[in-house]
Amino acid sequence: MADLDRIETLVRTGPDTVMGNYLRRYWVPALLESELPEAGSPPVRVKIMSEELIGFRDENNRIALIQEWCPHRGASLFFGRNEGEGLRCSFHGWMYDVSGQCIDMPSEPEQSRFRERISVISYPCEVRGGIIWAYMGPQGQRPPLPELEWSLLPETHRYCSMRIQESNYLQALEGGIDSSHVSFLHRDDLEKEPLFMAAKGNQYLRADTHPKFEVVESSGGLLIGARREAEEGYYYWRITQFILPWFTLIPPFGDHAMGGHAWVPIDDEHCLVWSINFHPSRPLTDHEIEGIKSGSGIHAALVPGTHKTVANKQNDYLVDRKAQREKLSYSGIFGVGMQDSAMQESIGPIQNRSREHLGTSDVGIVMARRRLAKAAIALRDENQKPPALDASSQKVRAASLLLPKGQSFAQGAEEVLVAGPDVMVATL
Numbered sequence: 001m002a003d004l005d006r007i008e009t010l011v012r013t014g015p016d017t018v019m020g021n022y023l024r025r026y027w028v029p030a031l032l033e034s035e036l037p038e039a040g041s042p043p044v045r046v047k048i049m050s051e052e053l054i055g056f057r058d059e060n061n062r063i064a065l066i067q068e069w070c071p072h073r074g075a076s077l078f079f080g081r082n083e084g085e086g087l088r089c090s091f092h093g094w095m096y097d098v099s100g101q102c103i104d105m106p107s108e109p110e111q112s113r114f115r116e117r118i119s120v121i122s123y124p125c126e127v128r129g130g131i132i133w134a135y136m137g138p139q140g141q142r143p144p145l146p147e148l149e150w151s152l153l154p155e156t157h158r159y160c161s162m163r164i165q166e167s168n169y170l171q172a173l174e175g176g177i178d179s180s181h182v183s184f185l186h187r188d189d190l191e192k193e194p195l196f197m198a199a200k201g202n203q204y205l206r207a208d209t210h211p212k213f214e215v216v217e218s219s220g221g222l223l224i225g226a227r228r229e230a231e232e233g234y235y236y237w238r239i240t241q242f243i244l245p246w247f248t249l250i251p252p253f254g255d256h257a258m259g260g261h262a263w264v265p266i267d268d269e270h271c272l273v274w275s276i277n278f279h280p281s282r283p284l285t286d287h288e289i290e291g292i293k294s295g296s297g298i299h300a301a302l303v304p305g306t307h308k309t310v311a312n313k314q315n316d317y318l319v320d321r322k323a324q325r326e327k328l329s330y331s332g333i334f335g336v337g338m339q340d341s342a343m344q345e346s347i348g349p350i351q352n353r354s355r356e357h358l359g360t361s362d363v364g365i366v367m368a369r370r371r372l373a374k375a376a377i378a379l380r381d382e383n384q385k386p387p388a389l390d391a392s393s394q395k396v397r398a399a400s401l402l403l404p405k406g407q408s409f410a411q412g413a414e415e416v417l418v419a420g421p422d423v424m425v426a427t428l
């Protein structure tokens with residue numbers, strides 16, 4: 001497949017697209033659990049892969065995403081009344097349960113059976129790791145729930161935020177696996193950010209801006225190794241995990257809480273950026289949580305009550321030219337998360353890749369595109385089961401460590417790239 005055809009396939013995720021069909025075979029991180037905190041909570045809007053949906057939790061704590069538009073005359077069910085056994089449209093009172101079935105139609109004669117023929121699209125949801133996950137794929141193909149390490153940790157050991165980004169998910173994901181930008185975009189933040197500072201690896205990151213990339217396929221995605229010069233005879237390796245279809249794990253910085261993302265399409269020009277910090281073996285400290293809540297690290301300060309960022313495209317991300325000039329901030333934009341968002345959005349809603357010039361540091365991006373396209377096309381053409389639906393592909397870790405020169409990174413780090421309570425976290 002020609003490269004640009006592949007890109008066109010990858011960036012379109014609406015219903016009945018190749019990529020959309022593929023992505024719908026996975027559980028989708030759709031809402032924060034706190035958005036539907038209890039039975040009977042008010043319904044919330046969510047858009048995933050160009051489908052406008054409403055999330056609601058019924059009196060039995062069953063959660064579903066249903067289509068936003070009432071099949072009667074199209075009013076938004078966002079304004080519906082959550083009456084426990086179902087969500088009732090505020091226009092003429094038709095009511096739908098979590099399965100999507102219309103269960104009451106008070107505007108029709110009592111003996112009418114019309115309601116039995118009316119239903120809305122409904123996607124089942126489950127809660128794990130503080131997130132409401134939805135399954136939007138065909139019936140009978142629902143995979144087991146995700147087993148990513150962070151999703152299974154106790155609440156005290158993880159923190160998750162979500163923001164809306166004005167860009168296609170693919171260029172956001174590509175930012176997540178491109179570890180060469182850390183030496184530039186984030187270089188002045190490494191010693192300032194509570195979740196990065198004082199990591200020994202920072203000195204290598206700042207000193208060697210020409211990392212060499214090696215990428216190998218893993219069972220569920222890619223291992224993206226970036227090596228930099230370290231003490232004599234050693235390389236400093238940062239190994240990012242890409243787990244199909246949209247998860248990335250950031251190599252750790254010292255013993256700080258680790259980080260990861262999920263990059264989920266809202267529509268072709270917007271995505272949900274899920275940012276997670278977690279520590280496999282200890283609760284996050286108050287200091288870490290304070291930093292996260294204020295929008296530092298991979299998170300961003302949000303306009304209260306929304307998923308919109310305070311710094312955004314309209315205000316040029318509050319760029320501080322003085323800080324940039326005085327070398328206090330490489331980009332002049334505050335916060336690693338916002339720096340990433342700013343760069344990814346500044347590309348445009350969908351990157352015009354016919355104008356790009358990929359270099360040697362972009363090999364991870366090239367391979368991620370191929371891996372995604374291959375999986376989506378194998379599903380379409382051969383009905384091949386998508387990769388990374390199994391726990392072993394998901395229970396993996398990123399790593400940063402020194403390895404002797406000459407040793408392959410995938411072999412040298414093999415034992416620490418697996419997640420598990422007994423596995424040492426490889427941090428530098």
Ligand code: FES
Nearest residue numbers: 070072073089092
């Ligand atoms: S539009 Fe919903 S009940 Fe009439």
Ligand SMILES: [Fe+2]
Nearest residue numbers: 181186336340
């Ligand atoms: Fe970044």
